Structures are given as structure tokens and as C-alpha cells.
Amino acid sequence: MVVKNRFLGFLIWQSIPSTAIFLFFKTLISTIYSAKTHSFSIPFFPSLVASLTFFIFHLSQLLFSASLSVVFSPHPHRPASPLQLALELIRVLVVSGGSHASGSPDFRLRAKVSLGFVLFVVSAALSGLVAASSVCWVNPIGDGARFIGRVGFRGFLVGLLYGLHYVYKRRWVLEFPIIQRAPFFSFKMGLPLAAARALKLSGVAYLFSATVVPFLPDQLKSKVTVGKFIAEQTLFYLGSFAVFLSWELSHHLCQVLHTKRFIFAPPKGSAAAETNPSEPLLAALEESNPSSLLQYLAYLDLCMVSENNVDMWRRAAFFEESGETYKKVIAVCLRPLEQLASKLGEALESSVDKNSQLSNQLLPPTDLGANPNCREPLNNLQLCTWCARTVAALTAHSHEEDRFGVAQLSGSNAAAISTLISCLLAVETFMGKTTNVQSPNLMGSAGIKWATSSMGRTDIRMRKKRGGPLHSKAYAISDVLRTSIYRVVSAFHDEMQASAKAGLLDKDWIISGKPLFGSREVLLHKLRLFLDFRAS
Template structure:
């Protein structure tokens, strides 16, 4: 498995998903098709022409074979569209009004090249287009699937099943996009694929039942507003039978889609080992090159990079593949610096973007009255608060889905496993602590928490005047109104992860940090000499002392 080229990992998993999803789909089709055929046979009169004509005895089998292939065609269409729209990165789509404005701007600008359109807008427009295509594919898949499951008559073709299936697929596609189920969420605990799939059966069945009930109500409303040519005069018994068949057929379609969605998530979020085979020459010389290449060279929002982060987390947090974790502390220290750099990269981006957003918000507050800036004006700051929506990317960088820290655990583990001292000598420990503290200060400032330096006695003037030592108080007033907003809970979650990570490191190096503090070398040993990502050296040092005294909260 580890010998597979990185570019083939996602392709192989998609092919495996197409193969495995056909098994539950076939079972559901055979089960529900047989049940619907039984209901239709019992409802038909004993004087039907098909029962008396021996030439039509093979018609049901031929129709069933045709509908079987049609049903799998609909599932293939849904599976392909599912893989197209799914992503571990929570992309932000462009809203319809933004698409219209961007399209008009593209037509009016004299230079109609792609350079005239912002890159961010093009990416968001592609995301919106993928959502539209996914919903359309679900509608077409619903039409084909409902006809395949519910059409059991050998004479005539009922167009109403096509319309009902279109509505069923349209409903599922809209719900899927609205609830952001296209975002791949890695499970907290990595289990075998079969066990994970089995654990998702109850939730998939429950969701299918709920959606089938909604679809029935939607179909009843749609039937009431259909034009006259589709309204047929039928008996009460036949009407009831059609409603039962529709409920069964819609439930079968929703169940197939739910199981495909669950299987897609299970197979695509399974851990992949980015390492050469144990015992090979590559494993003896440089076992970390495969992992670092996937982390550094892959697209930041691709599934391949998320799988690489997950593998790194498993190596750092568990007592598995200890030989790979020991290779991080090789004598030159280059591997350890590369590992910590890829872990801190999403945190650095988060801190820088939050700092930029906070400064721009201060400028807007100084220009306009605070009464004119409504909290609903999210368009003014969406590009600055967007990193908080990408919490999973940061989460994979410092904390794996099972709730443990990656870079913090690696730094804490270096206290006992780093025999050559490369973590401390290379300055990686100071970079990790400084980045975590800067990011924590930025998130807390966004939450409205006051993050100013507590002025010591030697900074008091002769008249007892306290001299200002930080300008972050202005930022506090600019963002205090954001407390309780939609992003406050996400910021709180990020801050909680950061505090836990810092406490993990402080607990491991507590004695060394106390000795450095007594000698006055705490800032020199554990804070970088260059300008921090957010705040000042005094703020970072004060925050580190709070953690050292276990008083940070």
C-alpha cells in the first residue's frame, strides 16, 4: 500500500468506492423491486390481459433486467457527482448576486482576459458551479432511479414517476448542499472500513425515513398543482397502491444515496501510510521523505494533503510506527524542522489573516461610527474571518480528529525521545511555542478578550501614571461586539485546542522552563527573537508565564 504513487491514492480510492457501492445498491434494488412487484401483482385484477397471454410471461424479467442496469446508471451518476463536489476543505461558494455582479463586470471590462477576474472569485464561482451540477445530477439520478424501482408494468410508461423522481433527487441535492455534507470529516477513531460502514447503517436508515416523509409531502403538493393531462381518474385502491409504491421507492433511493455517501466518507477518510515498506532500503535511509513530499508538494486543500496530515498525526500521537517517529529526530535536524514547519503552516496563516482582519476592522471603526457598523455587515469582514471556518485544516495541523495534539505532542515527546537535542538546538521549540501563543492571542482578541500587558511597577511614572505598552486595547473595542456571533463558537473551539496544546508542552518542559524563568532566560529560550505573528514579545512572555503557573484560561 505504501508503494503506491501519491497521485494514484485518490484515484484508487474512487475506483474502489465505485465497486463497493454497487453491492448495497444491488441488494436494495432486488429487495425493494421484489416487494413492489408483489404489491402490484396483488393489486392487479385477475382478468388482466398479461396474465392470460403466454407471450408476455417473459416481459417482467426483461423489464427487470433493463431497470436493473438503469438503476445502476443512476447510482453511477450520483457517485461521480458526489466525488466531484466532496472536499475536506470547507470552500465558500459565491452567492447568486455575486455571480451576477462578477459576470457583468467581466462583460463590461475592456480587458476580458481571466486576469481581470479576481482569483478568489473564480474559485468561489467554480465551487458554486459544482454545487449546481451536483444538484442537477441528483435530480437526473432520482428520475432514473425512481422509474427503475417503481415501474413494474409491462405495458405503457408512466411519466409521473419521472417527475416524482426528479423532485426526490432535487430535494436530496438541495439538502445535501445546504447542510454542508459535502465536507469530508475525518472520524475521531480510525476503525476498519467494514466496521465503520456498519456503524453508519442506523443513521443512514433514519435519515432515509425522514427524507422519504418529506418527499411524500412534497409530492402531494406537486401533484395538486400538476396540469390536467397528468391527473388521472383512478380507484381508491389503485391510488393507495401508488402512494405506497412511491413511499417505498423514495425510501429506496434515499437509502442508496445515504449509504453511498457514508461509504464514500469511510473509504476516503481512511488512513494511508505514507512510508516505504519496513525493512527496505528507503526505510533505513530516509523513511520520512514520502510523508514530507506529500505534505509540502500537494495542494493545500486537496484530499491528499489531509491524508498526509492524518498519517502524521497517527505517527506522533500513538504508539504505532515508532520507528517512523524516531526518524524525525535524526542528527542533522532537517527532518524535524520540516515536520514542524508543515504543522505550523496553517496556524501561521490563521494568525496572519486574523491580525490583518483585526487591523482593518480598527481602521473601519475609526472612519465610521460604531452605530453604523451593524454586526450583520459580514461582507465587510468575510475574507478575514474565513480562516475560522477552515478549522479542520488547523485542527489537523495541531490536533488530530481523535482529540490529541500533533505538533504539541511531537514537541513534548522530544523531551524524552530527542537524544541529539535537535528540537531545542534548531530553535523549533521556540518557534512552536511562539506560533501557538501568537495564534492564541489573535483568536482571543477576535473573541473580544482583553490581551494587554499587565504593567509592572517599574513602568509607573512619578505621578503614578501607567504608561501604555500595547495598542491591542483599540482592537478589543473594535471586536467586542462580535461576541456571541456565528463565529464566536468556532473561535472558542480553536482557542481551546491551542490552550491544550500549549499546556501539553509546558507540562513536559515544566522544570526546564522554571529554571529558565529563575535565570531570566525564559524569553531567550522559548520565544523567537524575530517579530511575532501577532502581539509583542512582552505579550507572549506574559502569556507563557500564565501557562507556566497553570493560570491561563
């Protein structure tokens, strides 16, 4: 219901700027046409035709806005290529005989994403056809049917170009703002950028559509004077700009309304707030579909509750006496980080194994950026960022707010630090940075170096080229992980120093089992660097 209500609100609010744009440009186009053709007409005088064009324009905007709900997502899903879809279809029809469902769940999801993109591009093209015809229609220029045919065809091409550009540039991914502001203020701040983008796109689309006009059938070609021809070109450019501006504002409004924070908590002072205020939040985190908008909104709400001191009563409920709520919250936050470390570790191991089998050492190193196992977890940057910040904030606040000691007694502190450091090591190894653990303090009694972890083999061969397509995301998430670890270390600095002097640092702050990436010795060495404020 949260997502449905927001989408219904988006459909209502987008009609306001669309109406203003239609009235302004319709009046402007009517005025320009009257001036250029020396004909007398009242600019956009209310009539049956004017009402019909207004209704048709809003239908086109409704079609475009509804198609946005098919493609927009907070998670950058990877669509299936046309070749993969064709091969899977052939396999189903020929090999399986169409007797059962085809493909893995991952492939079916990618096929569904590809189908959504196709539907969006087609909807944008149809919406462009209808919207351009309704905005540009004035008193017939030469022949009204031919004029509408030319404008509609060019509007179809304009919409097709916009749809392809929208999908290719991945603008369908919802981008959550760093600072949450009021929706009206956020919408107002994006108006100049939307207008500038609409101006650029309308210029490119006008030139693109003008190149195909000579290839139109003779029934649609213009047979008017030079003055009316210039008027027609001016009207179409203004109409295409109006359509693009309306689409850009709809896109911006969709981003603003769907990325607004939703508070998953009962009203303060109610019975539910007194008994179990964390139940709605935990239900949204655990029961919602993975990578869905509802799950992202729940993680955003959890991050803001953990970091800020506005809803301290909600954060205090995490540290209830039984400790079950705190363990559930930490578990759902560590899950995306564990997936990040595990998938990166598997990708690095598989790349190392391939390189180790090469007999010629002069062959170029493996490009990790082409590995989908590396690309998928790093694309989940927003969710991993919220989880790292939430884990660090709750662990740091537990030093002062955990009256029952549930964070330490449940082992959540050690799990949080171990997971954060494992993720940091995996990301740094992906970036080509290795941790030197061959220090005297980490030498065993027999002189064996404890740096024989799996990541030690990635020193040279797995070094990633700087400036690659995923390097910026890896750098961003490594910075968040490093800051999160420093926040925990700063809160527990005295306790960690005492544990380090007593030789119990690994026992108190590192999990006893095998870490997700690296070894316990590597994690301990990295934690000592943070404890000395030398990790960078």
C-alpha cells in the same frame, strides 16, 4: 493515485448496498401491487424487463456517485454567488471583451466550486428521475406510460430537493472521525443514522412532490380507480425511500472510505525505510495542492505518528542528525497556524480602524462574523487542529527522543511556542476575551505599561457576541491550542522554571522578531500563565 484508488474502491463498494436495496424494495413493491390490484404475479421474477430496470437503477447510482467526486472536499470552500458570477461575466464580455481570463485565482476557484454544485444538483435530479422510475415500475397501473411519466417527474423533483439540501447543509465537506476505526465497523455504525435521515427526507420529498401533481399536463394525470391510486402513492413513497436510502448509504460510504488514514511511508525493513522513511510524507505535505484531500491525509498521518507510539521508528526519523527533516516537518505544520493568526490579526486590525473612525461612540460594534477574512481561517478548523497537536506532540517528545538536540538548536521550540500562543491570543481576541498584561512584573523602569500591543484596543469594541455562527469553531480551536501549549509546558516544566528564575524565559522560548499577533511581552505574560497553570 491515492485519491483515485479510493474513489474507484468507493464506486465498487457502493454497488453492494445499492443492489441489496433494489432487490428488497423491488420485491416489496411487486408484492404490494399484486395485493392491492388483486392481480397474480411472481414478485420480481427475473426477466428481460427486470434486468433492464436493475441496470438502469445502477446507472442512476453511478451518476450520483460520480457527481459526489465533483463536490466532496475536506476543506469547506466558499462558492461564488449568482450575482457575483453574473457581474464577472458582464465585465468580461463588455469591459474586457473576452480577450483574457477573468478574475483573481480566488474568484476562479469559487466559480469552479459553484459550477460543481450546479452539476451535482442537476445530476441528483436526473438520478432521481431514473432511479424512481426503475424502482417503482411494475405491471402498468392504468396506463404504463402515464405512470412512468408521473413517477419520473416526481423523482426529478425529489432528486432536485435532495441536491439542494445536500449543498445547503454543506454535507459535501468530508468530516474526519476523531477515532480511526476499521472501515466496515465505521460503515456499520452509520447505518441507523442513514436510515433515519432517509426516512425523514422521503416523507418531506413525498409531500413536496405531491403538491405539484395537480399541475401536471393532462397527458400525465392519473385516470385510474381509487384502489390503484392508493397503490400508486404507496409505491412511489417506497420507491423514494429506497432511492434516498441508497443515496444516504453512498454518502456515508464515501465519508468512511475517503477519511480513512493512509500511511505515507515505505514498508518497514525496506531500503527506503532505512535511508529516508520521511520522504513520501514530506512530498505529500509540500507538493500536494493546498486544501486537497491528499494534503489532509498527509497531515492526518503525521499527527498520528507524532502522538502515538505505534510507529516510533517513523517519529525517530524526524530527529535525524542534520535536523533538516525536523525543520521541514515543523515548518509545514506551523504554516496553517501562521495563516490563522495573520488573517485573524488583519481582520481585527481593519475592524478596529473602522470603529476608531466613528465619531459617535454609541454605534453598535462591528460584527466580526460577517468578515470573510475571519470566516475563512476558522473554517479550516480540522487542519489547524492537526497542526497544533502535531507541533505540540513533536516538541514534547523531543525532550526525551531528540538525541542530537535539533529541536532546540534549530529554534523550532521557540517558533512552536510563539506560534501557538499567537494563535491562541488571536482566537481569544476574536471571541472577545482579552489578556490583562498590566501587572507589576511587566512594568518598565520608567513605569510604562507594556500592554500597548495592537490587540489592546479590541477590549470593548471588538467583543464578539457569544453564540455567533463562528463562536463554536473559535472555542474548539482555542481549546486545542490551550491543550497543546500545556502539553509542551508540562514536558519542559523544569527547564522553563529554571529559565524564568534566570530571566531567560523570553530568550529561550519566545522568538526574537515580532510575533504574528500581539507583542513579545504579551506572549511572555501568556507563557507565564501557562507555566503557573493559570491559563484558561
